[in-house]
Each structure stands twice: as C-alpha cells, then as structure tokens.
Amino acid sequence: MQFASMPGLNPRSKQKGGLLVVKRKAWERFLSLLYPERCCCCGKPVVCGKVVCTHCRPRLKSILPPLCPYCGCAKKDCRCGGHRRHTDRCVSPFYHEGAARSALHRLKFDGKAYVAEMFCLSMAKTIQREYGEVVFDCIVPVPLSRAVSKKRKYNQSLVLAKGLAPLLKVDCRELLIKEYETAPQRELPAYRRSGNVLGVFSVPPDKFIHKGCTILLVDDTITTGATMDECAKILKIYGAKAVYAVTATASRLSES
Numbered sequence: 001m002q003f004a005s006m007p008g009l010n011p012r013s014k015q016k017g018g019l020l021v022v023k024r025k026a027w028e029r030f031l032s033l034l035y036p037e038r039c040c041c042c043g044k045p046v047v048c049g050k051v052v053c054t055h056c057r058p059r060l061k062s063i064l065p066p067l068c069p070y071c072g073c074a075k076k077d078c079r080c081g082g083h084r085r086h087t088d089r090c091v092s093p094f095y096h097e098g099a100a101r102s103a104l105h106r107l108k109f110d111g112k113a114y115v116a117e118m119f120c121l122s123m124a125k126t127i128q129r130e131y132g133e134v135v136f137d138c139i140v141p142v143p144l145s146r147a148v149s150k151k152r153k154y155n156q157s158l159v160l161a162k163g164l165a166p167l168l169k170v171d172c173r174e175l176l177i178k179e180y181e182t183a184p185q186r187e188l189p190a191y192r193r194s195g196n197v198l199g200v201f202s203v204p205p206d207k208f209i210h211k212g213c214t215i216l217l218v219d220d221t222i223t224t225g226a227t228m229d230e231c232a233k234i235l236k237i238y239g240a241k242a243v244y245a246v247t248a249t250a251s252r253l254s255e256s
C-alpha cells in the first residue's frame, strides 16, 4: 500500500488544542464506524480522527524549545554537550519514553504503519517550527541493510520519510544504502557507536546528489547521533551542502 494514500495522511491534517486530532473526510468517518481507528500508542479504539487516546496523550513526552541544535533535545536535557556534528541540526517531536516509545515499537516491530501518521504529523510540525525558512531539495531516509529489511519487510525510516514528503511537499529519495549489517547501536556503549557505523553507508552509482543541495535526513530514533552523523558525512562527501536531521523520537541523557 502506498503510504501517502493512507486515510488521514494529507496536508489538511492538523493538531488542535494540544491534542493530536486529524480532520477526516466523510468517507473516512463512515469507514471508521465499521473499522474503528486505533490509538497509535496502545492500539485501543479511538474516536475517528483522534490518533492518540486520552490515556496515552499525557504520556507522550514532547521536546519543547529552546533546543540544543546538535542533539535535538531541550537545552536542559542536552546529551551532546554542544558537540558539533556533520548534521547541521537535529530535531525530534518526542523523547524516546512512555507512549512515544510504545508507538515507535508498534511501528518498528509490529508493522503498524498507520502509527507513522502520528509521528509524521508531529515531525512536520516540529520541522516547520524549528527549520522555518529552510528549503529542502529532498528527503532521505536512513537505510537498513538488505538482510534486516528482508527480515522486517520494510524500513520504518522510509515509511516516515514517505509520510513526510506530501506534508512538506518535498520528494523522498533513497540516496543511501547500508553496505553490510552491524551490531544494533542500542546494544553498544556510546563510545563504540561511531566506530560501529563508520564506512557502512554509501551512495550507489545509479544515484546522483546535486552539488550544493539541502537534505532532510530521516530516521526513527536518535541516541548518540552516530548513525545520522555518518549518513550526513557521506551525503556531504557526495555534494550536499547542508543536512538537517529529523527523527520521531530522541533519547535524553537521563534515559540512556
């Protein structure tokens, strides 16, 4: 199924009154009588258009400005100590805790692609707030290796990137490949993560990066930022001028 054609994921989607509410079309509301929509975080049925239930909403820990430009956490939760990276900036709508963590798990391991809607709306809103006037030439997802994408059937970063494309009106392009599998970053101590992903990403010969372009790099979550940093480095080697990053969730120092 084309993610962009999924019900509700359209540019009319909006957040109202601090609650995640999506304006549905008449046929979508009718369909929800037969097939109730479900909360992205816990899977319980919700009122049509409310993508997160009232129990989970307060458990979504939003990241509020002012933000650290390098790790994307609120300045008071900065985990990078102001360490500059190849990514020009990073932002995420939520901390990798509570309901957002459950929702991301549902997207990543249970294949609940509709969960991406909630994240894409929130990511788009954060991008508009933080990146303001930046004009992106394309949206690029962080790739999975061939072995992992076979096992998981789809790349959650690609699902998020494709969901963001119509909201931001920017094309999604798979410009990166992951050459071989590495140990999962979350299983390694922070000091080993940069080395673990060093040299594993590349741009395949059939892809072309316009010199001086500005890229929005998309991943599901960020912890130390080593993966995003390595991807941004490669994109810049191949000609990108600027690489701005966005992830669905970010870990803060106290949670690592």
Ligand SMILES: [Zn+2]
Binding pocket: 039, 040, 041, 042, 043, 044, 052, 053, 054, 055, 056, 057
């Ligand atoms: Zn819920």
Ligand SMILES: [Zn+2]
Binding pocket: 068, 069, 070, 071, 072, 073, 078, 079, 080, 081, 082, 083
């Ligand atoms: Zn920081």
